[in-house]
Structures are given as C-alpha cells and as structure tokens.
Amino acid sequence: MKLLDFLRGERKKSASVAKERLQIIVAHQRGQRDQPDYMPMLERELLEVIRRYVKVEQDAINISLDRDDDCSVLELNVTLPRS
C-alpha cells in the first residue's frame, strides 16, 4: 500500500488483493502440474496414517516430489502440534 493511501486510511484496492491471491494459488497449481496422478491420493492416505498416531490438521501436511535427472525425492513435511 502506498504511504499516502495508508495515511488516508484507505483500504487496499480489491484488484491488488486479487493479484496476491492468484499468485499464491497459481504457484501452488504449477507445483502440482508435473506430479504423477497418484499424488493427491498418496497425500490423503499418508495423512490418514499419521492421524492414527498424532492429531494434526488437514493443512499440517505438505508433500512434494522433486525430480532430478537420475532420481526423485519425495519430501514429506508434517507440522506436529506442541505436546
């Protein structure tokens, strides 16, 4: 937000909110673009298994597949609640 707008106490224009939201969702979509079709299912099932042991939220799990030339790395990040 420009300083002047800030001083005037104007709210953020809706178009710039739209832009920010789109940048995030498009980046996410592009991350999933080259992933194999089984990834969403794998993510759901992994979440199920983890939930058998720990209580985590739906968005506490983040899974991604990075492909290099000769091997792929499946990365799994789970944010566990403070115990």
Added chain:
Amino acid sequence: MAKIIVVTSGKGGVGKTTSAAAIATGLALRGNKTVVIDFDVGLRNLDLIMGCERRVVYDLVNVIQGDAGLNQAMIRDKRVENLHILPASQTRDKDALTSEGVEKILDALTEDFDFIICDSPAGIERGAQLAMYFADEAVVVTNPEVSSVRDSDRILGLLSSKTRRAEQNRDPVKEHLLITRYNPSRVDGGDMLNLDDICEILAIDLIGLIPESEAVLRASNQGIPVTHDQKSDAGQAYTDTVSRLLGETVPLRFHEYQKKGLLSRVFGGGRR
C-alpha cells in the same frame, strides 16, 4: 498444411465462441482459407454467432459417424469468401466425439485450409481436451477476474501435457493470452485486475486485449461476427489480434482509461 488453433479457457462464458468467430472471420478477411469448428457437443452456439443457424444440416458427429461427408456438413459463410463453419452436434451423447474421428477430420481439412480454428467447450473434461489435443497454437481467453485467471492456468497445464505435441515430444503448443471483457475504467478504479498483472501471473505472451463492449451483444444479436463492425472498439481489437496471429507487430489499443472531457460528456462521444 493448415495451422490448428484452439480457442480455450477452462471457465465458461468468458468469450471463447465470440473470439473463435471473430478471429476466424478476421483471418478469412485477410485472405486465409479458414474453417471454424464448434467442439461444444450438446450446446451448439457458434452457428448462431456466425449467423448460419438455419443452414445447419449435418454436423461434426454426423461426419465422424459416416452419416455425411465433410463437404456436406461444412457451411460456407455468406459474407466472407474462404470462410467455412463446421457446426457441433446437439446430441446429448458426449462420447459421440472420438479422438480418431476428430483426427480424421482434421487430417482431411489440413490439406485444403490455411487455418483451422477449434472453439472449445468450457471445462477441462473430454470435450475440452479433444478440442486442444491436435492444436499447434492455443488462444487462452481470460477475463480480468480471479476464477477465470485461475482456470486459464489449469488449461495451460493441460496444453503442456495432454496434447499431441506434448505426447510426441514435439515443439510445445504455442500459447497466446487473449484478455477479453476488459474495462479500463474499473481497472483505473482499482477494482479490476490490470493487464500487466494478468500477464505476470500467467506468464505467456499477450496476443490481444478486447475491451468490454456493447458491440459484442449487438453483433451476436444479428449473427454477424464483431470483426465486421470496424467502427467498434471490439471489432478493431479483434482485427489487431488477427494481425498479431499472422506475425505482425501491432501496438495495443483500448487498454487505457480515457477520462471523459466536457465535450465528449456533452456529446456522448467515446466508445461505441
């Protein structure tokens, strides 16, 4: 060899059919032998926009199923020489359109035509995927609005993976962004995504910008593609778009907000 161009978007109602009709008309007016094909099986509309709805006898599915020949099904445009329309079927059977059938038709047309324009149905299902599968280039129609931009990005994903060019590891489908229903005054007011933001988010080359225009409804009412209305902003903007598709460099128009001066306010000038 014809160039196959799909007009696609993901989201419905953004201006695909309007654009397919306008672009096909523009290409033919420039002397290119052009056929525009309606892939929206079950929801035929291109015939209305092209003004040939009463001359439809056979359709795309009839040709695929061998009930009619291509030349029987194709309708010759009344206004422009070198322009043909291949209407969609009104059947509710979506499986009537087969990949082999479409390929056969395109192979037959590619010998005789310079451009084949495919008007895609909305969505990302079979119909939309078939419309894009054989394409050399894609015109991705996008409105300055969040859901349209997001859906366009989904379509870009499909274009880079689910097309013949992608599957055969050939040069990728050439992607062009066509922004339609752009309203410079709302952009100026900060309530509509601006041109640069959309280009930045989707990161593909801009082939044209069509302003929100009263001329478009007028054109569809009459069944005369808006390209024929060269007094209108939208008609001129589509002509510019066609020039760029043909490789020419044309400056962008109709994207800047013109604050109305006293004179034009009094005389009601400005956009028509």
